[in-house]
Amino acid sequence: MELSDANLQTLTEYLKKTLDPDPAIRRPAEKFLESVEGSQNYPLLLLTLLEKSQENVIKVCASVTFKNYIKRNWRIVEDEPNKICESDRIAIKANIVPLMLSSPEQIQKQLSDAISIIGREDFPQKWPDLLTEMVNRFQSGDFHVINGVLRTAHSLFKRYRHEFKSNELWTEIKLVLDAFALPLTNLFKATIELCSTHANDASALKVLFSSLILIAKLFYSLNFQDLPEFFEDNMETWMTNFHTLLTLDNKLLQTDLVSNAIQFLASVCERPHYKHLFEDQNTLTSICEKVIVPNMEFRAADEEAFEDNSEEYIRRDLEGSDIDTRRRAACDLVRGLCKFFEGPVTGIFSGYVNSMLQEYAKNPSVNWKHKDAAIYLVTSLASKAQTQKHGITQANELVNLTEFFVNHIQPDLKSASVNEFPVLKADGIKYIMIFRNQVPKEQLLVSIPLLINHLQAESIVVHTYAAHALERLFTMRGTNNTTLITAAEMAPFVEVLLTNLFKALTLPGSSENEYIMKAIMRSFSLLQESIIPYIPSVITQLTQKLLAVSKNPSKPHFNHYMFESICLSIRITCKANPDAVGSFEEALFMVFTEILQNDVQEFIPYVFQVMSLLLEMHKNEIPRSYMALFPHLLQPVLWERTGNIPPLVRLLQAYLERGANTIASAAADKIPGLLGVFQKLIASKANDHQGFYLLNSIIEHMPPESVDQYRKQIFILLFQRLQNSKTTKFIKSFLVFINLYCIKYGALALQEIFDSIQPKMFGMVLEKIIIPEIQKVSGQIEKKICAVGITKILTECPPMMDTDYTKLWTPLLQALIGLFELPEDDTIPDEEHFIDIEDTPGYQTAFSQLAFAGKKEHDPVGQMVNNPRIHLAQSLHKLSTACPGRVPSMLSTSLNAEALQYLQGYLQAASVTLL
Numbered sequence: 001m002e003l004s005d006a007n008l009q010t011l012t013e014y015l016k017k018t019l020d021p022d023p024a025i026r027r028p029a030e031k032f033l034e035s036v037e038g039s040q041n042y043p044l045l046l047l048t049l050l051e052k053s054q055e056n057v058i059k060v061c062a063s064v065t066f067k068n069y070i071k072r073n074w075r076i077v078e079d080e081p082n083k084i085c086e087s088d089r090i091a092i093k094a095n096i097v098p099l100m101l102s103s104p105e106q107i108q109k110q111l112s113d114a115i116s117i118i119g120r121e122d123f124p125q126k127w128p129d130l131l132t133e134m135v136n137r138f139q140s141g142d143f144h145v146i147n148g149v150l151r152t153a154h155s156l157f158k159r160y161r162h163e164f165k166s167n168e169l170w171t172e173i174k175l176v177l178d179a180f181a182l183p184l185t186n187l188f189k190a191t192i193e194l195c196s197t198h199a200n201d202a203s204a205l206k207v208l209f210s211s212l213i214l215i216a217k218l219f220y221s222l223n224f225q226d227l228p229e230f231f232e233d234n235m236e237t238w239m240t241n242f243h244t245l246l247t248l249d250n251k252l253l254q255t256d257l258v259s260n261a262i263q264f265l266a267s268v269c270e271r272p273h274y275k276h277l278f279e280d281q282n283t284l285t286s287i288c289e290k291v292i293v294p295n296m297e298f299r300a301a302d303e304e305a306f307e308d309n310s311e312e313y314i315r316r317d318l319e320g321s322d323i324d325t326r327r328r329a330a331c332d333l334v335r336g337l338c339k340f341f342e343g344p345v346t347g348i349f350s351g352y353v354n355s356m357l358q359e360y361a362k363n364p365s366v367n368w369k370h371k372d373a374a375i376y377l378v379t380s381l382a383s384k385a386q387t388q389k390h391g392i393t394q395a396n397e398l399v400n401l402t403e404f405f406v407n408h409i410q411p412d413l414k415s416a417s418v419n420e421f422p423v424l425k426a427d428g429i430k431y432i433m434i435f436r437n438q439v440p441k442e443q444l445l446v447s448i449p450l451l452i453n454h455l456q457a458e459s460i461v462v463h464t465y466a467a468h469a470l471e472r473l474f475t476m477r478g479t480n481n482t483t484l485i486t487a488a489e490m491a492p493f494v495e496v497l498l499t500n501l502f503k504a505l506t507l508p509g510s511s512e513n514e515y516i517m518k519a520i521m522r523s524f525s526l527l528q529e530s531i532i533p534y535i536p537s538v539i540t541q542l543t544q545k546l547l548a549v550s551k552n553p554s555k556p557h558f559n560h561y562m563f564e565s566i567c568l569s570i571r572i573t574c575k576a577n578p579d580a581v582g583s584f585e586e587a588l589f590m591v592f593t594e595i596l597q598n599d600v601q602e603f604i605p606y607v608f609q610v611m612s613l614l615l616e617m618h619k620n621e622i623p624r625s626y627m628a629l630f631p632h633l634l635q636p637v638l639w640e641r642t643g644n645i646p647p648l649v650r651l652l653q654a655y656l657e658r659g660a661n662t663i664a665s666a667a668a669d670k671i672p673g674l675l676g677v678f679q680k681l682i683a684s685k686a687n688d689h690q691g692f693y694l695l696n697s698i699i700e701h702m703p704p705e706s707v708d709q710y711r712k713q714i715f716i717l718l719f720q721r722l723q724n725s726k727t728t729k730f731i732k733s734f735l736v737f738i739n740l741y742c743i744k745y746g747a748l749a750l751q752e753i754f755d756s757i758q759p760k761m762f763g764m765v766l767e768k769i770i771i772p773e774i775q776k777v778s779g780q781i782e783k784k785i786c787a788v789g790i791t792k793i794l795t796e797c798p799p800m801m802d803t804d805y806t807k808l809w810t811p812l813l814q815a816l817i818g819l820f821e822l823p824e825d826d827t828i829p830d831e832e833h834f835i836d837i838e839d840t841p842g843y844q845t846a847f848s849q850l851a852f853a854g855k856k857e858h859d860p861v862g863q864m865v866n867n868p869r870i871h872l873a874q875s876l877h878k879l880s881t882a883c884p885g886r887v888p889s890m891l892s893t894s895l896n897a898e899a900l901q902y903l904q905g906y907l908q909a910a911s912v913t914l915l
Contacts, residue, residue, distance in 0.1 A: 001036065001039045001040065001041045001042055001045060002041065003041050003044060003045060003048065007041075007045055008045060008048060008049060008052075011045050011046070011049060011062075012049065012053065012055075012058055014029045014032055014033055015029075015033075015049075015058055015061045015062060015065065016057075016058070016061075016898070017029030018030055018033065018061070018065075019057070019061065019821055019822070019823075020821075021820070021821065021869075022905070033065070037069055037073070038083060040085045040087065040088060041088065042069075042088075043066060043069060043070075043084065043088055043092055044088060044091055044092070046062045046065055046066040046069070047062075047066060047092070047095060047096070047099060049062040050062040050063045050066065050099075050103070050107055051099060051103075055898075057822055057823075057898075059107060060106060060107065060110075060822075060823060061823070063103075063106075063107040063110035063111060064110055064823065066110070066111075066114060067110045067111070067113050067114045067117075070092075070114045070117050070118060071114075071117055074117055074118055074121055074122075075121050076121070092118070093118065093122070093127055093130070096111060096114065096115055096118070097115065097130070097133050097134065097137075097152075099111060100112055100115060100148060100152070101137060101144075101145045101148045101149065102145075105827055106825070106827045108148055108151075109151075109827065112148065112151050112152045112155060113155065115152050115155075115156070116152065116155040116156055119156045120156075120159070123156065123172075124172055124175050124176075131175075131176065131179040131180060132179065134149045134152065134153060135179060135180060135183045137149045138183050138186075138187050143207045143208070143211060146187070146211060147207070147210060147211055147214060150211060150214035150215065150218065151214060153180070153214075153218055154214055154217050154218055154221070157176065157218060157221040157222060158217070158221050160173060160221050160222065160225055161221055163225075164267075165225060165267075166267070166271075169225065170225065173222065173225055176222065177222060180218075180222070181222070184215060184218060184219070184222075187211075187215065188212070188215050188219075191208055191211050191212055191215065192212075194208055195208050195209075195212075236277060259325060259326050259328070259329040262291065262295065262326065262329035262330055262332070262333050263329045263332060263333075265287070265291070265333055265336075266329065266332040266333040266335075266336040267336070269333070269336040269337050269339070269340070270336045270339050272340075275340050278337065278340070278341065279341075281344065284337070284341060284344055284345065284348065285348060287333070287337070288337075288345065288348045288349060288352075289348075289352075291330070291333065292330045292333055292334055292349075292377075293352055293373070293377075295326040295327060295329065295330040296327060296330050296331075296373045296376050296377055296380075297327075297369065297373055298327075298369045298372045298373065298423065299326070299327075302325075302327070303423075306422070306423060306426075306459075306461055310459075310460035310461050310464070310509060311460075311509075313461060314460075314461060314464055314465075314515075317430070318465075318468065327376065330380070331376065331379070331380040334349070334377070334380035334381060335380060335383060335384070338381065338384070338396060342396060342398065343398065345381070346381055346396065346398040346399065349377055349381055352374075352377065353374045353377055353378060356370040356371065356373055356374035356377075357370070357371060357374050357408065360374070364421070368421055368423065368424055369423075371408070371424060371427075372423055372424060372427055374408075375408070375409075375424075375427045375428075375431060376427075378399060378404055379430075379431065379434060381396055381398075381399055382395050382396045382399040382401055382435070382438075383395065383396075383434065384396055395435070395438050401435050401438045401439060402438075402439055402440060402443065405431065405432075405435070405439055405443060406443065409427075409428040409431050409432070410428075410443075410446070410447070410450070412424045412425060412427075412428045413425065413428050413429070413447070413450040413451075413454065414450060418453055418454050418456055418457040418458075418462070419457055419458050419459065422457065422458075422459035422461065422462050425454060425457065425459070425462045425465075426459070426461045426462050426465050429451065429454065429462070429465040429466055429469050430465055430469075432444070432447055432451070432469050432473075433465070433468065433469045433472050436469075436472060436473060436476060437476070441484065441485075444473060444484075444485070445485070445489060447469075447473075448470070448473065448485070448490070448493060449493060449496075451466045451469050451470050451473075452466075452470070452493055452496055452497050452500050453500075454466035455467060455470075455500035455501060455503070455504045455516075456500055456503065456504070458507070460507070460508075460509045460510055460513075463504050463507060463510065463516075464510070464513060464515045464516070467501065467504060467513070467515045467516040467518075467519040468515045468518075468519070470497075470519050470522075470523070471515070471518050471519040471522045473485055474519075474522045474523065474525070474526045475522060483526055485526070487526055487527050487528055487530055490526065490527060490530070491530060494527055494530050494531065494534070495534070497523060498520075498523065498531065498534050498538065501516060501519055501520050501523065502520070502538070502541050504516045505517070505545065511548075512549060512554070512555040512558045513558065514555055514557040514558040514561060517557075517558050517561040517562050517565065518557070518561045520561070520565050521561045521564045521565045521568065521852075524565055524568040524569065524572065525568060525852070528572055529572060529575075529576055531569075531572060532572065532573055532576060535569055535572075535573050536583075538569060539566070539569050539584065539587050539588075540587070542562065542565060542566055542569070543587050543588060543591055545562060546562060546566070546591050547591050547594070549562070550591070550594065550595050550598070550600050550603055553600065553602040553603060556602070556848075559602065559603070559606070560606075560848055560850075563606040563609070563610060563850055563853075564850055564851060564852050564853075566588070566610060567609075567610060567613055567850055567852035567853040568852045569584070570584050570610070570613055570614065570617070571613070571852060574617045578617060578619075581614055581617040581618065584614060585614055585623075585625065588610065588614075589625065592607050592610075592611065595607055601641065601643075604641075604643075604644060605643050605644055605646075605647045605848070606647075606848075606850065608644070608647035608648055608650070608651045609647045609650065609651075609849075609850045609853040610850075610853060611626075611651055611654075612647065612650045612651045612653075612654045612853065612855070613853045615651070615654040615655065615658055616654050616657070616658065616855075618658055619658075620658060620659070621658065621659060621662070622655060622658055622659030622662050622663075626655070626659075627659075627662065627666065627667065630655060630663070630667060630670065631667070631670055631673070633648060633651065633652060633655075634670060634673035634674060634676070634677060636680075639677060639680060639681075642686070642687075645681070645687050645690050646690060646849070649681075649690045649693050649694050650693075650855060652674070652677070652694055652697070653693060653694065653697040653855075656697040656698060656700075656701040656702065657697065657701055657858075660701035660702045660703065661703060663702070664702060664703050664706035668706065671702075671706060671707065671710070672710075674694075674698065675698075675710055675713075675714070677691075677694065678691050678694050678695050678698070678714075679691075679717055681694065682695075682717060682718065682721055683721065685725065685727060685729075685730075688721070688727075688729065688730050688733065689729060689733050692733035692734070692736070692737055695714065695737060696736070696737055696740055696860075699737070699740055699741055699744055700740065700744060700860050704744075704745065711753060712753060712756065712757065715753060715754070715757060716757060718734060718737075719757070722734065722769075728776060728828050731769065731773050731776060732773075732776055732777050732778065732782075734769070735769070735770065735773060735774060735776075735777055735786055736777065736782045736785055736786060738750065738765070738770075738789065739785050739786045739788070739789025739790065740785050740789065740860060741789075742789040742792050742793060743785065743788055743789050743792065743860070743861060743864075746792070746796065747789075747792040747793045747796045747797035747800075748796070748797055748798065748799075750762070750793070750797075751793075751797055751799055751805075760804070762799075762805065763804060763805050763808060766793075766805070766808045766812060767808060767811075770790070770812065770815065771808070771811050771812055771815045772815075774786060774790070774815050774816070774818070774819050775815070775818055775819060775822060775824065775825040776824070776825045776826075777819065777824075778824055778826070781857060781858075781859050781860075783819060783868075784859065784861060784865070784868050785860065785861060786819060787816060787819060787820065787868035787869075787871075787872070788861045788864070788865050788868055788871060790812060790815070790816045790819075791816070791868070791871060791872045791875050792875075793812065794809065794812060794813055794816070794872075794875070794876070794879075795875040795876060795878065795879040796875075800812075801883060801886065809890060810890055810891070810893075810894040810895050813891075813895065813899070813903075814895060814896055814899045816872065817899040817902050817903060818899070820868070820869055820902070821902055869906045869909065870906065870909060870910045872906055873903075873906040873907045873909065873910035873912055874910050874912060876903075876907075876912075876914060877907070877910070877912035877913065877914060877915075880914040880915040881915055884915045885915070887914050887915075888914050888915075891903070891914070
């Protein structure tokens with residue numbers, strides 16, 4: 001592809017088509033771009049477009065397309081063709097940094113991401129001048145440029161915080177420090193001095209502080225790794241010394257020394273350039289025999305932890321915090337050696353595994369540790385890739401996992417006593433957990449009754465592993481993303497499963513066992529209506545447990561799964577029988593009252609969530625027991641704790657949805673209290689979105705006359721907050737609210753209330769907020785509310801057609817079409833980039849969202865409007881019928897041609913015309 005005007009024009013046309021909502025237009029355009037992206041100059045055409053195009057939407061689209069192209073194609077994969085020609089790679093690296101630094105922020109972010117992706121692959125070896133180019137820009141004095149460099153550097157170097165130590169990493173960091181440390185230090189000093197100089201200039205300080213935060217992040221990343229002396233040149237000597245050390249009688253050596261020495265060998269043997277150090281068969285055999293096998297043994301310290309410190313043993317074994325043990329280090333060394341020497345290592349260890357199993361068979365009661373070591377060896381040999389969620393995802397094909405499972409694992413689990421050889425029982429159950437994706441389903445189904453049986457084992461480790469294994473099996477996914485093990489297949493075991501799970505909570509040491517409670521939750525989720533016959537017994541036991549642990553909550557995960565289980569009980573039962581909600585309220589409210597009265601802070605957010613779920617089960621009424629609580633929910637002290645805010649807002653929304661008329665008649669004196677809560681939330685950057693959730697419910701559900709007297713004051717409060725502290729999050733929430741208000745009360749009412757606060761304010765809101773900011777709104781329902789509200793302003797507000805506001809009609813329509821068709825504007829101003837995590841919606845330090853208490857997504861315009869594009873077309877048709885000639889005239893004189901094309905598509909789809 002030549003770098004020609006004709007090709008730029010063609011590319012522009014196809015990029016436009018990729019934004020078309022019609023799949024018949026969009027998909028062929030996407031296919032075309034895919035077909036040409038391997039051509040020489042394609043990425044350079046994209047960069048030219050995003051630099052020189054006159055259309056902002058094309059610039060943004062080209063930048064996103066370029067970033068995604070780099071993400072897909074930059075990495076060179078061994079044995080696969082190079083997807084980007086070398087001349088294009090050179091040109092991209094020569095031009096991308098200056099182009100990124102001279103671009104607007106929305107495009108700068110995309111290019112910065114692209115530089116990070118390229119840097120991950122090419123820096124420093126294939127992009128040696130990147131650092132110099134970036135450092136030179138520090139001299140520009142332009143903080144738009146400087147912050148662009150800092151952001152890019154941060155995205156390049158932040159990986160140093162979480163990458164494992166390696167010689168390559170240390171070399172790279174040293175190179176970066178040599179080039180970057182002094183300029184960064186000088187920039188830091190200069191920026192501090194500028195802060196003193198501009199101490200009274202708030203806007204300058206905002207920019208400078210954003211630079212300081214980035215510098216601090218860079219400093220943290222560059223100092224995260226503790227750089228040792230390099231020893232690449234002496235690696236063979238180091239290796240020999242460690243090998244010699246480990247072949248001594250290592251019972252005399254300290255565990256941490258041994259485990260670290262083995263970890264060193266494990267990290268070295270995985271690196272291709274040290275492969276030659278391990279190729280000699282004698283070296284491999286020596287490491288396997290004299291280093292790995294002795295350190296696979298179940299040591300006295302392991303046995304002591306298994307029996308007397310079960311919780312710590314489980315934490316280390318299941319959650320991988322046993323990183324400093326000999327056994328874990330030996331397992332890692334096996335996996336490391338298998339990377340390049342899988343065949344020889346498997347051959348060496350196969351003999352050892354058989355020998356260990358034979359020793360066990362001679363005298364099981366004495367030699368059980370031999371079988372334990374054999375199981376660990378097989379597990380280490382077979383595990384090539386593993387995740388906590390899915391177990392082993394890639395296995396050594398030289399190891400027959402199913403055969404080993406049937407011959408050596410199942411017999412232990414089928415033995416008469418669940419209390420015999422507890423370590424081997426735990427090993428067997430862990431084997432099921434780890435290799436659940438490699439063992440055939442029929443063998444897993446055979447294992448389920450065995451696991452249920454082992455929930456009764458006296459050993460805390462055994463019954464905990466049994467619960468955890470069942471929970472993992474119940475989450476496995478089969479075809480169509482359904483559970484692999486079905487409720488129908490579990491039908492014969494429902495009663496014994498539930499009985500044994502709840503009995504396990506009565507075993508010594510397991511009264512608050514989080515793995516058992518999580519298995520209860522997962523069983524409910526899988527079994528669904530199969531548990532209904534057992535609900536009376538189940539909810540009694542859960543309520544008793546809740547009452548007991550509320551005296552002194554100490555296990556947060558256990559408590560969370562307990563409340564999830566309660567929510568599932570309610571959902572499953574009330575779905576089949578809505579009237580059953582009363583029996584749950586009867587069972588739970590006494591305990592809830594005690595929790596609220598005793599101010600059990602850890603549980604109060606959970607109680608509010610469960611109460612919301614129960615209240616939402618009622619149909620258009622609020623029982624008296626809830627109304628008695630309503631005034632207490634408005635007390636300021638409850639709202640002081642951040643963890644209470646999300647569930648309390650949700651609960652008040654449930655009150656409004658189910659009984660707004662009751663509140664308006666029986667608790668009208670509480671409406672000021674409700675609005676007081678809104679006022680408090682709206683004043684907080686961290687919680688203003690929660691204030692809008694509440695306000696939207698008030699507007700949507702309360703009878704209009706009950707809030708008439710407060711409406712103007714609500715808007716005044718919102719405008720004051722806009723004036724004092726305007727954030728992107730607040731703007732997005734404000735836009736959704738005013739459009740919901742417009743839908744509820746009408747466009748004319750919205751215009752009148754704005755203009756009653758200040759003359760011409762309606763026009764100011766349209767011009768300064770709605771038109772420029774509507775593109776920032778995210779979420780399907782939120783966008784739909786805004787689309788329907790703006791359509792009402794365009795077509796049901798007479799002042800938009802015959803006053804000074806008429807000049808805003810076409811820009812507003814264009815903004816609405818942009819909301820439908822343009823990519824979401826997710827840019828955030830500099831000063832908002834580094835809001836603390838506690839200040840971002842969705843995260844609360846003391847609040848845990850219950851998945852099974854989740855609120856159904858509610859569409860307030862669902863019954864009124866299905867397709868907002870069609871609705872716009874129909875509404876414009878109706879308006880043009882009332883004012884013939886006006887609408888086409890306004891469209892033809894001032895609507896952008898691209899927007900007009902989209903609009904004609906809507907009219908065609910709606911089968912209407914404009915008169």
